[in-house]
Amino acid sequence: MKVLFLILIYSITTAFCSYLSGLDRTFSEAELQIVDLFVTMPETEVEKLIETAQISESQVQNSHKNPDFENEEATIVAKWNGNEKVYENVNFKTGGMYARSNDKVGFNIKLKKKFLGRKNIRIRPDPSDKSHLRSKLCCDIANRMGLPSIQAIYARLYMNNEYWGLYTLMDSIKTSWIKQTFNPSEDEVTTLYHCKNRGADLTIGSEDKCFNANDDYQNMEAFNQFIQEINTATTTEEIEKVLEVDVFLKFMAMEWLIGSFDHFLVLGHNFYLYKRESDNKWIIIEYDYDNTFGNGISFPIYWMNKTTGNTNGRWNFGGNGTTGVKINNNKLNARADENSKADENSKADKNSKADKNSKANKNSKADKNSKADKNSKADEKSKIDENSKTRNVGGWPIFRGNNSSNFGDFWNFNGFNGGANAKNEIVKYTFDYWELDHPIIDILVHKNPERFTKIIHDVLVSAFNPSILNEHIDELREFLLPYIKEDTTPNADGNLPGRINKKGNKKIHTVSDFESDIENKLKNWIKTKFEVACEEYGLDQNEIIRESSSFIPKSFDYGNNKNNDEDNNEDNNEDNNEDNNEDNNEDNNKDNNEDNNEDNNEDNNEENNEENNEENNEDNNEDNNEDNNENFESKALTNNDETPNENKRKRTLFKYHDNKISDDCWSEILGYSCCKKNCKVVYIDNNGKWGIENNQRCGINESICNSKSASLQCYGEITKKYPCCKECKTVYIDKDGEWGFENNSLCSIKYSCV
Numbered sequence: 001m002k003v004l005f006l007i008l009i010y011s012i013t014t015a016f017c018s019y020l021s022g023l024d025r026t027f028s029e030a031e032l033q034i035v036d037l038f039v040t041m042p043e044t045e046v047e048k049l050i051e052t053a054q055i056s057e058s059q060v061q062n063s064h065k066n067p068d069f070e071n072e073e074a075t076i077v078a079k080w081n082g083n084e085k086v087y088e089n090v091n092f093k094t095g096g097m098y099a100r101s102n103d104k105v106g107f108n109i110k111l112k113k114k115f116l117g118r119k120n121i122r123i124r125p126d127p128s129d130k131s132h133l134r135s136k137l138c139c140d141i142a143n144r145m146g147l148p149s150i151q152a153i154y155a156r157l158y159m160n161n162e163y164w165g166l167y168t169l170m171d172s173i174k175t176s177w178i179k180q181t182f183n184p185s186e187d188e189v190t191t192l193y194h195c196k197n198r199g200a201d202l203t204i205g206s207e208d209k210c211f212n213a214n215d216d217y218q219n220m221e222a223f224n225q226f227i228q229e230i231n232t233a234t235t236t237e238e239i240e241k242v243l244e245v246d247v248f249l250k251f252m253a254m255e256w257l258i259g260s261f262d263h264f265l266v267l268g269h270n271f272y273l274y275k276r277e278s279d280n281k282w283i284i285i286e287y288d289y290d291n292t293f294g295n296g297i298s299f300p301i302y303w304m305n306k307t308t309g310n311t312n313g314r315w316n317f318g319g320n321g322t323t324g325v326k327i328n329n330n331k332l333n334a335r336a337d338e339n340s341k342a343d344e345n346s347k348a349d350k351n352s353k354a355d356k357n358s359k360a361n362k363n364s365k366a367d368k369n370s371k372a373d374k375n376s377k378a379d380e381k382s383k384i385d386e387n388s389k390t391r392n393v394g395g396w397p398i399f400r401g402n403n404s405s406n407f408g409d410f411w412n413f414n415g416f417n418g419g420a421n422a423k424n425e426i427v428k429y430t431f432d433y434w435e436l437d438h439p440i441i442d443i444l445v446h447k448n449p450e451r452f453t454k455i456i457h458d459v460l461v462s463a464f465n466p467s468i469l470n471e472h473i474d475e476l477r478e479f480l481l482p483y484i485k486e487d488t489t490p491n492a493d494g495n496l497p498g499r500i501n502k503k504g505n506k507k508i509h510t511v512s513d514f515e516s517d518i519e520n521k522l523k524n525w526i527k528t529k530f531e532v533a534c535e536e537y538g539l540d541q542n543e544i545i546r547e548s549s550s551f552i553p554k555s556f557d558y559g560n561n562k563n564n565d566e567d568n569n570e571d572n573n574e575d576n577n578e579d580n581n582e583d584n585n586e587d588n589n590k591d592n593n594e595d596n597n598e599d600n601n602e603d604n605n606e607e608n609n610e611e612n613n614e615e616n617n618e619d620n621n622e623d624n625n626e627d628n629n630e631n632f633e634s635k636a637l638t639n640n641d642e643t644p645n646e647n648k649r650k651r652t653l654f655k656y657h658d659n660k661i662s663d664d665c666w667s668e669i670l671g672y673s674c675c676k677k678n679c680k681v682v683y684i685d686n687n688g689k690w691g692i693e694n695n696q697r698c699g700i701n702e703s704i705c706n707s708k709s710a711s712l713q714c715y716g717e718i719t720k721k722y723p724c725c726k727e728c729k730t731v732y733i734d735k736d737g738e739w740g741f742e743n744n745s746l747c748s749i750k751y752s753c754v
Contacts, residue, residue: 019140019144019468019469019471019472019475020140020143020144020472020553022552022553022554023143023144023553023554023555024555025143025151025555026116026117026118026151026171027116027117027151027152027153027171029080029081029083029116030080030081030116030153031153032475032476032479033080033081033153034080034154034155034156034483035078035079035080035153035154035155035156035169036078036079036080036155036156036158037076037077037078037123037155037156037157037158037169038076038077038078038079038158038161039074039075039076039090039092039157039158039159039160040074040075040076040077040160041071041073041074041075041092041159041160043160045071045074046159046160048069049069049071049094049500050500052067052068052069052094053069053094053100053105053500053501053504054501054502054503054504055100055101055501055503055504056101056503056504057101057504057505059101059503060097060098060100060101061666061687061688062666062688066100068093068094069093069094070091070092070093070094071091071092071093072089072090072091073089073090074089074090074091074092075087075088075089075090076090076092076109076111078115085115087111087112087113087115088112089112090109090110090111090112091108091109091110091111092107092108092109093107093108093109093110094106094107094108095107095108095122095123095124096124098687099124099125099127100501100504101501101503101504101505102125102127102128102501102504102505102507103127103496103499103500103501103502103504103505103506103507104125104127104165104496104498104499104500104501104504104507105125105500105501105504106122106123106124106125106167107122107123107157108120108121108122108172109121109122109123114180116171117171117180118171118172118177118180119176119180120171120172120174120176120177121169121170121171121172122169122170122171122172123155123157123167123168123169123170124167124168124170124290125165125166125167125168125498126168126290127505127507128290128291128295128296128507129290129295129517130509130513130514130516130517131514131517131518131521131522132166132168132480132484132514133473133476133477133480133518133522134289134290134291134292134293134295134522135152135168135170135288135289135290136152136153136154136168136476137289137293137469137472137473137476137522138254138258138260138289138292139151139152139170139289140152140472141254141258141463141464141469142251142254142286143555144462144463144553145250145254145459145462145463145553146250146462146553146554146555146556147247147250147251147254147285147556148181148247148283148285148556148558149285149286149556150170150171150172150173150285150287151170151171152168152169152170153168153169154166154167154168154169154479154480154483155167155168155169156483156486157498163486163497163498164497164498164500165487165496165497165498165499166480166483166484166486166487170287172287173192173194173213173272173285173287174213175188175189175192175213175214178192178274181558181560182274182276182277182558182559182560183558183560184277185277186277188214188216188217189213189214190212190214190217190219190222191222191223191274191275191277192212192213192214192272192273192274193210193211193212193213193220193223193272193273193274194210194211194212194213194272195209195210195268195269195270195271195272195273196209196210196211196269196270197209197210197269197669197670198267198268198269198669198670198672199267199268199269199672200264200268200269200271201264201268201438201440202227202230202231202438202440203227203231203438203439204227204228204231206227206268207220207223207224207227209268209269210223210273213272222275223273226242226273226275226282229241229242230242230243230440231439233443234443235443236443236444236447236448236451239440239443239444241281242280242281242282243281243282243283244276244281244282244283244284245444246455247283247284247556248284248444249444249445249451249452249455250455250458250459251263251264251271251284251286252264252265252435252441252445253431253452253455253456253459254286254459254464255286255434256431256434256435257459257464257529257533258289258292258293258464259292259293259294259297259426259427259525259529260289260291260292261291261296261297261302262288262289262291262292262296263286263288264284264286264438265434265435265436265438265441266302266434266435266436267302270286270287270288271284271285271286271287272284272285272286272287273285276559278559293521293522293525293526294426294427294521294525295521297426298685300426301685301690301697302436303429303433303434303436304692304697304733305697306433306436306437427524427525427528427529427532428528428532430532430536431445431452431536432446453537453538453539456533456537456539457537457539457544460530460533460534460539460544460548461544461547461548461551462548462551462553463553464526464529464530464533465526465530465544465545465548466523466526466527466530467545467548467549468548469526470523470526473518473522473523477514477515477518480514481511481514484511484514485511488509488510488511488514496508530544665699665701666687666688666699666701667687667688667690667698667699668699670687670699672690672697672698672699673698673699674698674699674700674701675691675698675699675700675701679691679700680692680715680737680751681700681751687699688700713750713751713752714737714748714749714750714751715737715748716747716748717748722739722746722747722748723745723747723748724747724748724749724750725739725740725742725747725748725749725750725753726742726747727740727742728740728749728750728753730749730753732746737749738753
C-alpha cells in the first residue's frame with residue numbers, strides 16, 4: 001500500500017514538475033541543448049597540445065609540476081539552439097589535476113566576452129562516471145536548493161573540425177564569477193579564497209591549504225583572521241557572526257546525501273570561501289562533483305580512523321563471516337589486549353568508552369533520536385544492545401535503512417581491495433559517521449540537532465528525493481543517449497574520439513554501462529539515501545514527497561539587484577557593440593578607400609590605401625584594447641611582457657609552493673605526510689601506496705624504504721611473534737596491519753595481499 005501511494009505521488013509530481021524551471025540561471029537557454037564548441041588553432045599548436053597531454057598515472061602521483069598546454073590566441077565558434085557566436089583570442093588550456101592521467105582530458109577556457117553570462121568556463125569528460133550525469137546532477141541539485149553554485153550543461157568539442165567527444169560544460173569560480181554574481185562595488189575582488197589542497201578543515205593550522213584566488217593579490221590576512229574567529233567561537237550564534245551558516249549547513253547536508261568524499265566533510269578541499277562585501281560574512285561555494293553517488297569509493301579508507309565508541313575504537317573490517325560474529329573470539333581479544341599494553345592511547349581505555357557510550361547514548365545523538373521517533377529509536381537501541389556483535393564488530397558504524405542489522409556480503413572485502421557491496425553499504429552511513437569529527441560540525445550540527453534536522457528536511461523537500469530526481473534523471477538520460485552513442489563509437493582509425501592521452505588510463509564505457517549505472521547505482525543511491533535520511537531524522541517519506549510536489553524553487557539571492565535579463569542585455573550589448581564596431585570599421589575603410597581613390601591617381605591609390613588601412617587598424621586596435629581593458633578581464637601577460645613586480649610575484653609563488661610540498665613526499669599535496677617508520681602498505685589507490693602511523697594515514701615513500709623492511713612479507717615477520725598467513729582472508733585490522741586466522745592461530749596478512 002505504501003509503495004502504491006508513493007508511486008501515485010511520483011506520477012503527480014512528474015506531471016507538473018520540471019526540476020530547474022523558474023530558476024534564475026544564465027545557462028537556462030542551453031538546458032537540454034547540446035553546445036557545439038568548434039576550436040581552431042594552428043596544427044602545430046594542436047600537436048603541441050597532444051604532446052603535452054601525454055601524462056601517465058605515475059606522473060600524476062609522483063610529480064606536482066606536470067606541464068599544462070596553453071594557447072592564448074584560439075578561436076572558438078559556439079553553436080547551440082540556433083545561436084552562433086564567435087570568440088577570438090581565447091585562452092585554451094588543459095585542466096584538472098588527478099584527471100590528467102586519463103586518456104580523455106579536460107580543458108579550461110577563458111573568454112574575452114561572455115558566453116551564457118560567464119567568461120570562464122571549463123569542460124570535463126568525467127571519464128570515471130559511466131552515467132555522465134553526476135557533475136550535472138549535483139550542480140542542478142545545488143541550483144535548486146538555492147545555493148550559490150556553478151551551473152552545468154553539455155557540450156561537444158571539435159578541434160579543427162575533428163570531433164573530440166562529449167563533455168560536461170560548467171562555469172568556473174574565479175574573481176570574474178564573483179563580480180558577475182555578487183556584483184561587489186570594489187573593482188578588485190580580494191577576498192575569494194580557493195581551498196584546493198586536501199585538509200582544509202577550517203582548524204588552526206589548515207590556513208595554508210587555501211590561497212587567494214586573485215593572482216595579483218596573494219594576501220591571506222582576511223582569511224587567517226576568519227580561521228581565528230571560527231576557532232574561538234563556541235556557539236552557533238558566534239559562528240553566525242562571520243559565516244553564512246545556513247548556506248554552509250546546506251552544503252554539508254548535500255555532501256552527505258550525494259555521497260561526496262571530495263569536499264569539506266571528508267577530504268577537505270574543492271571549495272571556495274568568499275567574504276561577502278554587503279555584510280562581511282563568509283560564504284562557502286563548492287565545485288567538482290564527479291566523485292559522488294558511490295563513484296570513486298572502492299573501499300572506505302577515509303573512515304578508518306573514525307572513532308565509534310566501540311570495543312576497540314577503530315573502524316576495522318571483517319573477513320568471511322556474513323555477520324562478523326567470528327571476529328569476536330579469544331584470539332582476537334588477546335590481540336586487542338596486546339595492542340592495549342603496547343599502545344596506551346590506542347586501546348587502553350576504549351572499552352570503557354564504548355560501555356559509557358552504550359549506556360549514555362552519546363548525549364545529543366540520543367536526544368535527537370528520542371525526539372525524532374522515541375518509540376522506534378528505543379526499540380532500535382534495544383536491538384543493537386542485544387546484538388552488540390553486529391553493531392560493534394570491527395568498529396563498523398550504525399547503519400540506517402532496511403536490513404541495517406544484516407551486513408551480508410559487506411564483510412567480504414578480501415583485504416583492502418573493496419567488495420562488490422562496499423558502495424551499497426557506504427550509502428547507509430549516517431551523517432555523524434560520514435563527517436570526520438570537525439570542530440565546526442560539532443558546534444553547528446551535533447550541539448544544535450534541531451536546526452540541522454530542519455536543514456535536512458528542507459533539502460529533501462526542495463531537491464533530493466527520488467520523486468523529482470528520477471524524473472530529471474530520465475529526462476537527461478533521454479537527451480544524452482544519442483551523444484553517448486556518438487562518444488562511445490570508435491573513429492575510422494579504431495580510436496575513440498578525443499582520447500588523446502595515449503599514456504593515460506583507458507576508460508572504455510558502453511551505452512549499456514551508461515544505462516546500467518543510472519538504474520543500478522545512481523537511482524539506487526538516491527532511493528536508499530532518501531530512506532536513510534528520513535529514518536535518521538524522523539521524517540515521513542510520504543510527507544516529504546507531498547511537500548516536494550508543490551515546492552517552488554528559488555535561486556540564491558546574491559544581493560546584486562541583477563538578474564538573467566540584465567546579464568543577457570549586457571551580452572547583447574557586447575555583441576551589438578562588437579558588430580557595430582566591425583560595421584563601422586568596414587564602412588570607414590570603404591569610405592576612406594573610395595575618397596582616396598577619387599582624390600588620388602592610380603599611382604597613389606595603393607600607397608594611400610595601405611596607409612589608411614594601417615591607420616584604421618591601429619586606431620581600431622587601440623579602441624578595442626581600451627574597451628577590452630574597461631569591459632573584460634585583462635589577458636595574462638606573456639613572459640616578455642611581464643613587469644618586474646609580476647616576475648617577483650611569480651618567483652614568490654614558485655618558492656612558496658616549493659617550500660610547502662617536498663619533492664620526496666608525494667602525499668603532501670594530498671594533505672598527508674609520508675610514513676617515517678616503515679614501508680608497510682595497507683592500501684593502494686590511484687594516488688599511490690598508503691600506510692598508517694600514529695593512527696593517521698601516510699604515504700609510502702619507496703625511495704627511503706630500507707631493503708630490510710621492503711623484503712619482509714608481512715608485519716608478523718618484523719615482530720617475529722606471528723607467522724605470515726598463507727591466504728589473503730582478512731578478519732581483523734589494527735594499526736599494525738591486517739590479520740587472518742589459520743590453524744586455530746592468528747597470522748599476519750602478507751603485504752602482497754593488499
